[in-house]
Amino acid sequence: MASNLIDISEAAHRLGVTMITLRRWDASGKLKPVRTFGNHRRYRSEDIEAIVNSVEVVQSVKKNASIYCRVSTKKQQESGNLLRQRERLVQYCIDKQYTVVNVYEEVASGLNDHRRELMKMFRALSDTDLIVVENEDRLARFGYSYLKEFAKSFNVEIEAVEQGVKLQPNEEMVNDLVSLVTCFSARLYGARGGRKLKQTIVKTLETLEQERGESCENNHESDSSQPNE
Template sequence: MHEYVSITKAAQIIGVTPKTMRVWDNEGVLKSYKTPKGHRRYSLDEIESLALGRVSNVVNIDNKVYIYSRVSTRKQCESGNLDRQTQRLQKYCLDKDYEVVEIYNEVDSGLNDRRPKLSKMLSNLDSVSKIIVEYPDRLARFGLNYLILMLKNIGITVEFVEDAKSKSINEDMTKDIISIITCFSAKLYGARGRRKVKKTLDELAMPKLIEKAVNVIEGDSKMSTL
């Protein structure tokens, strides 16, 4: 009688991730048996044969990755920020021995939930196991944890090169705050009101106001630790 093992056990025997096992299953390289509840089970004989290298034409996607890089403004892109960010990520992948399947570069706000390049990347995740991003806020300003959880549930790891907590206030934060205000203004007053509010914020030197506000917050935080 044939012995069957779970997808997790099969992946451990071969030395790959469950996501790779699912890809092999979908491509017909190593078919699974489905239980009445839909769980994948694998023949232990086939798994051991694969582990010993007796199954050919197998592609391991565990080191295959996407790169996602983003800046908020066209000005940042034209000054080379986007290119430098992408180059840093490429070097990181080279050092980690990752195979970069595709690079997704985007010029858009981190608050925008309709970013075309991000949407395209998230719609085509079958051929990779990781997404490499420089900072958490490069991927999303809000809802990041939900996005990471969703990706984890389908076998995709999001790997951040740097920790965004050490970053200071910059043009990105300014643009995102202005985007929040203008977005709500548009809902309340329409497009005409939105343009008027944005013009007013620009005239008020919004970056300086934001920096002052952050300095106050940081000062209060330091006082609370004394």
């Protein structure tokens, strides 16, 4: 009899679900484990195989999803970008019939490796089946593959709504670049040196943006003055 029993990790692997899903099934009575003297769950192999072979039961399994939303600046948050991002991801989960168990939101650079909500989410991987993000860059500018592999070690998948999409160079990416340069400058020259370099970079970018705007305006006026042929 004992040789036909498997532990919760093996049972979850055979079923293609997480251990938290198995515990949920136990609570609902869908699956009845055998308890050891140490009060550990053990499952009968024949019970697991019966579920594997039951297409109807497997298809009825709903996944628990954690949503992660991020914007780089307060300006983006105040303009409603963070709220709209959350609404899109919640609707996506509804369409996919995922159960949203947690929503994590924060305003931080994608290069920041000390994001409070990101850390909080990864500490709670046992509570979810998958993480839903708008695209890879929302989770991290660099190191996305490492985060994905770490989550996978807990049988948690990361699902990007916009598969393979990278954010285009824009204000957000510029802010990330400024943050990166400032960080390394502070390490080399101290906090004061980092702030000074940041001010220089920001001023240079503002000047370039102004010159670009004036150039576009001049080109527009030049085109408008040309006679129609």
